[in-house]
Amino acid sequence: MKSRLSGNEAVAYAMKQVNPDVMGAFPITPSTEIAEYFAAYVANGEVNTEFVTVESEHSSMSVCIAAQAAGARSVCATSSCGLALMYELLYVAASCRLPITLACVNRALSGPININHDYSDSMGARDSGWIQIYAENNQEAYDNFIMAIPIGEAPEVRLPVMTCMDGFITSHAVENIELLDTGVVRQFVGEYSPQHYLLKKENPLAVGPYDISAYYMEHKVQEAEAMKAAKARILEVAKEFEKISGRRYGLFEEYRMEDADLALVIMGSSAGTGKTAVDKLREAGIKAGLVKIRVFRPFPGEELAQTLAGTRAVAVMDKSEGFSANGGPLFAETRSALYDLKQRPYLINIVYGLGGRDIKVEDFEQVFKRLASIAESGDIHPVYSHMGHRTKGAIA
Amino acid sequence: MSKVYNLKREVEKPPRLTGGHRLCAGCGAGVVVAGVLRALNKEDRAVVVNATGCVEVSTFMYPYTAYTDSFIHSAFENAAATCSGVEAAYKALQRRGKVNGVVKFITFAGDGGTYDIGFQSLSGAMERGHDMVYVCYDNEAYMNTGIQRSSSTPRFARTTTSPVGSAGQGKPQNKKDITEIMVAHHIPYVAQTAPLGNFKDLHIKSHKAIYTEGPCFLNILSPCPRGWDYPASKLAEITRLAVETCVWPLFEVEEGIWRLSYIPKKKLPVEEFLRPQGRFRHMFLKGNEWMIETAQAYVDEKWERLLERTGA
Amino acid sequence: MIRAKDINEHTPWQDLTPGGEIYEPGTARAFNTGTWRTHTPVFHADACKHCMLCVPFCPDSAIPVKDGKRLDFDYMHCKGCGICEDVCPFPAITMVAGGVPK
Numbered sequence: 169m170k171s172r173l174s175g176n177e178a179v180a181y182a183m184k185q186v187n188p189d190v191m192g193a194f195p196i197t198p199s200t201e202i203a204e205y206f207a208a209y210v211a212n213g214e215v216n217t218e219f220v221t222v223e224s225e226h227s228s229m230s231v232c233i234a235a236q237a238a239g240a241r242s243v244c245a246t247s248s249c250g251l252a253l254m255y256e257l258l259y260v261a262a263s264c265r266l267p268i269t270l271a272c273v274n275r276a277l278s279g280p281i282n283i284n285h286d287y288s289d290s291m292g293a294r295d296s297g298w299i300q301i302y303a304e305n306n307q308e309a310y311d312n313f314i315m316a317i318p319i320g321e322a323p324e325v326r327l328p329v330m331t332c333m334d335g336f337i338t339s340h341a342v343e344n345i346e347l348l349d350t351g352v353v354r355q356f357v358g359e360y361s362p363q364h365y366l367l368k369k370e371n372p373l374a375v376g377p378y379d380i381s382a383y384y385m386e387h388k389v390q391e392a393e394a395m396k397a398a399k400a401r402i403l404e405v406a407k408e409f410e411k412i413s414g415r416r417y418g419l420f421e422e423y424r425m426e427d428a429d430l431a432l433v434i435m436g437s438s439a440g441t442g443k444t445a446v447d448k449l450r451e452a453g454i455k456a457g458l459v460k461i462r463v464f465r466p467f468p469g470e471e472l473a474q475t476l477a478g479t480r481a482v483a484v485m486d487k488s489e490g491f492s493a494n495g496g497p498l499f500a501e502t503r504s505a506l507y508d509l510k511q512r513p514y515l516i517n518i519v520y521g522l523g524g525r526d527i528k529v530e531d532f533e534q535v536f537k538r539l540a541s542i543a544e545s546g547d548i549h550p551v552y553s554h555m556g557h558r559t560k561g562a563i564a
Numbered sequence: 565m566s567k568v569y570n571l572k573r574e575v576e577k578p579p580r581l582t583g584g585h586r587l588c589a590g591c592g593a594g595v596v597v598a599g600v601l602r603a604l605n606k607e608d609r610a611v612v613v614n615a616t617g618c619v620e621v622s623t624f625m626y627p628y629t630a631y632t633d634s635f636i637h638s639a640f641e642n643a644a645a646t647c648s649g650v651e652a653a654y655k656a657l658q659r660r661g662k663v664n665g666v667v668k669f670i671t672f673a674g675d676g677g678t679y680d681i682g683f684q685s686l687s688g689a690m691e692r693g694h695d696m697v698y699v700c701y702d703n704e705a706y707m708n709t710g711i712q713r714s715s716s717t718p719r720f721a722r723t724t725t726s727p728v729g730s731a732g733q734g735k736p737q738n739k740k741d742i743t744e745i746m747v748a749h750h751i752p753y754v755a756q757t758a759p760l761g762n763f764k765d766l767h768i769k770s771h772k773a774i775y776t777e778g779p780c781f782l783n784i785l786s787p788c789p790r791g792w793d794y795p796a797s798k799l800a801e802i803t804r805l806a807v808e809t810c811v812w813p814l815f816e817v818e819e820g821i822w823r824l825s826y827i828p829k830k831k832l833p834v835e836e837f838l839r840p841q842g843r844f845r846h847m848f849l850k851g852n853e854w855m856i857e858t859a860q861a862y863v864d865e866k867w868e869r870l871l872e873r874t875g876a
Numbered sequence: 877m878i879r880a881k882d883i884n885e886h887t888p889w890q891d892l893t894p895g896g897e898i899y900e901p902g903t904a905r906a907f908n909t910g911t912w913r914t915h916t917p918v919f920h921a922d923a924c925k926h927c928m929l930c931v932p933f934c935p936d937s938a939i940p941v942k943d944g945k946r947l948d949f950d951y952m953h954c955k956g957c958g959i960c961e962d963v964c965p966f967p968a969i970t971m972v973a974g975g976v977p978k
Contacts, residue, residue: 189653218659220649220692223687226641226642226685227684230639230685231652235649235652237650242649242653257638257642263895264638265895366653372901373898374634375636376637377637377898379896383627389889390889390892390894571928572928575931582902583937583938584902584909585936598932602932626898627883629898629902629903630902632901759932759933761929789957797959
């Protein structure tokens with residue numbers, strides 16, 4: 169079914185089609201609309217979800233954890249400081265192996281307070297044990313949310329999933345979208361039927377022990393193995409999803425990478441702008457390409473290395489600062505992934521777009537220009553730099 | 565439960581908090597948790613929720629759960645929200661025909677997890693009206709981390725973060741009145757009780773809280789031999805003195821109606837409660853008589869107000 | 877279903893329950909806290925009137941009750957705190973030094 173929806177409405181619509189058992193809801197810009205749309209579905213009797221309007225994001229994640237442990241499929245949505253307030257519980261959800269689905273509408277973290285897009289919120293949670301899937305546009309945000317459920321709930325995975333979309337850029341912009349029939353979605357996600365849950369009559373369940381050091385590490389190894397297993401499951405679910413939607417998804421998207429010399433590694437909506445730049449450069453005879461990371465956790469390191477193996481110079485575009493003084497989080501992952509290659513491309517990191525700073529096609533053209541010069545000269549310095557900010561001395 | 569409380573019948577029920585937990589010898593909280601759970605009807609199931617704290621780390625140390633019912637712990641400050649989530653799941657799954665039968669939802673948190681860090685979560689859950697019982701086992705300090713002051717610690721009490729020295733005389737502030745704050749939430753049932761005598765007061769209030777629809781709050785005094793510095797065998801005596809001095813009055817507020825559960829025949833001076841506890845030892849040093857007088861005046865004032873409120 | 881009795885400090889990660897879940901009631905009963913005792917209560921059945929006042933005061937649920945009668949202590953779980961002796965109105969419980977029941 170063709171429609172025109174904003175990213176928030178698309179995700180709320182996916183939630184309605186899933187009709188989860190429980191939703192924990194708390195407003196925060198720019199994800200607020202998801203809870204608003206869902207509240208309307210509840211009020212109109214279009215879903216029979218238990219809609220719990222809590223007093224904080226800390227409590228919305230607590231409600232989801234407890235409800236999921238009790239045997240209920242649980243969802244929530246948040247952004248920025250809301251995700252930061254959940255931080256402690258994100259780890260708990262993952263360590264208790266509870267496949268909650270969270271729609272993260274990315275927004276810069278305070279301070280200073282800013283409501284626009286970057287990935288500082290979800291990047292802060294990248295090591296919490298959650299699967300993270302990023303969308304470029306409304307269609308992907310909708311599709312990812314539906315796929316997240318059978319990914320997280322698979323017995324070999326049993327991990328929570330965060331589906332991310334760019335705040336305002338994706339969440340508030342109305343685009344054409346292809347929606348699935350509700351019956352098809354219901355069948356695709358199936359029933360949530362955990363083997364053990366708090367409300368099970370046959371036997372009790374105890375969740376959340378004090379784990380002494382004799383057990384803690386084994387439980388963390390289990391979690392790490394589950395995250396490894398998630399990679400295959402994500403691809404398996406993508407294959408099934410293609411059957412019902414005709415849309416194809418992988419761990420990342422390769423755009424004109426077949427013979428690319430110069431490439432960008434990027435995430436989210438900026439990839440669309442980047443693709444336009446790639447097209448322009450291709451027309452000018454430059455072998456440019458782009459890799460859009462869709463799945464950041466588990467990180468597709470080996471696959472990415474194979475894709476970048478044939479390139480000469482790559483710019484990793486981070487839309488969040490890591491304050492490591494050594495580059496952003498996507499750069500750290502990508503550079504680490506390339507280490508095992510016999511012949512590695514030159515690699516630089518550009519941090520851009522913080523707090524919603526725009527990036528344009530011309531900016532990407534500048535990046536490619538620099539990559540071309542690096543490919544010639546081999547001079548990668550500075551390896552890590554910022555772009556789009558005002559400065560006295562610009563980088564050539 | 566038949567109308568008349570019968571200790572003999574109640575203790576015949578299999579305990580829902582088993583032995584083998586790691587709470588200290590003589591711990592008041594173990595007695596409180598077992599006592600509340602005993603008030604469940606034998607045939608009913610429960611989901612027990614814990615805030616991080618002494619009880620939690622002692623009663624579910626992997627792979628040993630001391631609960632015979634389902635149990636969940638997730639963090640320190642979110643016990644009430646956690647219980648909300650379980651209750652919400654129950655409602656949703658019941659509506660969809662996936663669960664049936666009576667299940668009760670009971671949260672245990674210490675005073676740190678209730679008065680302080682878990683306060684927002686508690687207030688939210690009570691306001692939303694979940695069908696649950698929130699039990700504060702009040703041992704008047706952060707005992708799990710080694711006796712630090714909380715907003716529940718009474719004035720003058722010595723803790724490791726309100727020590728006694730040449731410039732400090734224990735905690736400078738009075739205890740927060742959480743029970744009254746919970747009454748202000750206008751929930752169906754709020755009560756204060758303690759492990760006492762034949763446990764009739766604790767049992768009846770627990771049963772009422774569990775079987776009253778909507779959010780209910782119990783504040784239960786849970787003496788801590790380590791933190792309060794008294795011999796472990798003296799739990800019953802310390803509790804009795806707390807009640808007989810009116811330091812810990814027993815009362816309940818049902819649908820807004822205040823009721824005093826017990827009036828001491830002869831109200832004992834507060835120093836009888838203070839004297840056996842090492843945490844108040846400095847109050848009995850020469851020159852510190854004003855502390856005992858101040859403590860007495862505070863207890864008297866609160867007791868008078870309670871008498872007024874309850875019309876007793 | 878993995879059972880608590882099969883979990884110990886030598887169990888490989890593959891054989892532990894995911895996330896540290898436990899699927900059985902009261903598995904703590906298998907844990908011996910009786911070794912903590914420095915003093916031990918002795919039950920004098922002949923002096924006991926089965927008033928049950930000691931039972932709810934036991935923090936360790938270590939006083940079993942059956943058919944209206946309290947039985948001898950569960951020494952595997954009794955930590956020897958002595959509350960029971962303190963609350964007993966009769967000479968039915970005495971604390972003795974040492975951890976071993978006499």
